[in-house]
Amino acid sequence: MEYRIEHDSMGEVKVPADKYWAAQTERSHENFLIGVGIETMPREITHAFGILKKAAAIANHALKPEKMTDEKLAAISAACDEVISGSLNDHFPLVVWQTGSGTQSNMNANEVIANRGNEIAGKKLLHPNDDINMSQSSNDTFPTAMHISAVLAIEDKLFPAIDQLIATFKRLEEENEGIVKSGRTHLQDATPIKFSQEISGWRSSLEKDRKMLEIALPELKELALGGTAVGTGLNTPKGFDVEVAKAVSELTGKEFKTAPNKFHALTSKDEIVFAHGALKALAADMMKIANDVRWLASGPRDGLGEIFIPENEPGSSIMPGKVNPTQCEAVTMVAVQVMGNDVAVGMAASQGNFELNVFMPVCIYNFLQSARLLAESIVSFNKNCAVGIKANREKMHHNLHNSLMLVTALNPYIGYENAAKTAKKAYKEGISLKEACVALGFLTEEKFDEVFHPEQMV
Structure with a gap:
């Protein structure tokens, strides 16, 4: 495998030459060999990062165009579109089991978008921290990615x-x-339904x-983006939180808004x-x-x-x-x-x-x-x-007419206690409710047929 040398604040790192990620992603990739290839950060989060990074670039372009130039916005947007489409999924290797703030996944997105954006621009135009992460912190981007992915x-x-x-x-x-069938409660026969x-x-x-x-x-x-490190909005231009939520809404076709309290959101x-x-x-x-x-x-x-x-x-x-x-x-x-x-x-x-x-x-x-x-x-x-x-109409009909709980329909005519006696006799002797009721002298056959209609008990 061929490598290239990338660097961060801790020094140089060897990175696979065919991957867009850089030093911080590689460090995480090496340091957290937990569930590799199995418990990768969900692709829904990668997709959400593509959306929020593009939205942040749009908001930064609107609020401080001297730093987020037209050229930078175009390159970032094109790279983000590829992240959103899933075509760059192979460049997001990190597992769930990393820093609890999701910092490494945020930097994974920053590095991939910067390197792919530079490739699109044909020159070294973008920096992962200064441009892709402009007006952001891992502490507000990851909660934002969580909410976007959950809504989608x-x-x-x-x-x-x-x-x-x-x-x-x-x-x-x-x-x-x-179709009328036996009802069941407690896994026991009940009245018809x-x-x-x-x-x-x-x-x-x-x-x-x-x-x-x-x-x-x-x-x-409600999105945390704009709260940055601890919720104060440090290093964001005024109105960034509102603008970026608006951009996320336009990109997703859903009505997102900025969280009213960023301290809570983080x-x-x-x-x-x-x-x-x-x-x-x-x-x-x-x-x-x-x-x-x-x-x-x-x-x-x-x-x-x-x-x-x-x-x-x-x-x-x-x-x-x-x-x-x-x-x-x-x-x-x-x-x-x-x-x-x-x-x-x-x-x-x-x-x-x-x-x-x-x-x-x-x-x-x-x-x-x-x-x-x-x-x-x-x-x-x-x-x-x-x-x-x-x-199974035949089986439903059979079970319905074989159910002792149909005796409930006789309560108004013979009373609860006599109805209970009828059911117990029918069960004990293996006879029908009609036979038991008539044998006990509670109703005549004619009266039983007149009042007993299971299909009308629903």
């Missing part, structure tokens, strides 16, 4: 996934409107989760904690939905067997013909991971000692993993399972 993950990836599954459930509600009503509960859960995420978004759209990560709480709520609901689906599909002969789900792949290496609810299992595993991530996010956010939180990389790493896993698992569950759910 929720609005551009997670919301479309949720909306697809909601649409599927709406269709299933319409298709199954006339329409299958469409059961599905509507799933849909409503997702709609609530989406609404909770929407509530979290305005706080995530040291507190409560917005991330709050938003991840909504992600955990979504995970909990997806766990419930997936469990409902696999319970309803259990069988084919010895389970509930009230729905059919798509058969996507063989389920066993030893039992021929077995098909498992694999999509449901994947969703439930994702839910467990998200719930674990919530603990990490909360603990990391609590470490904002004095003016700066120094657990930011692990905080956003877990947040973005949760958002990504939820989005992708919901898309997979919808495509490979939910869209193909079919009611």
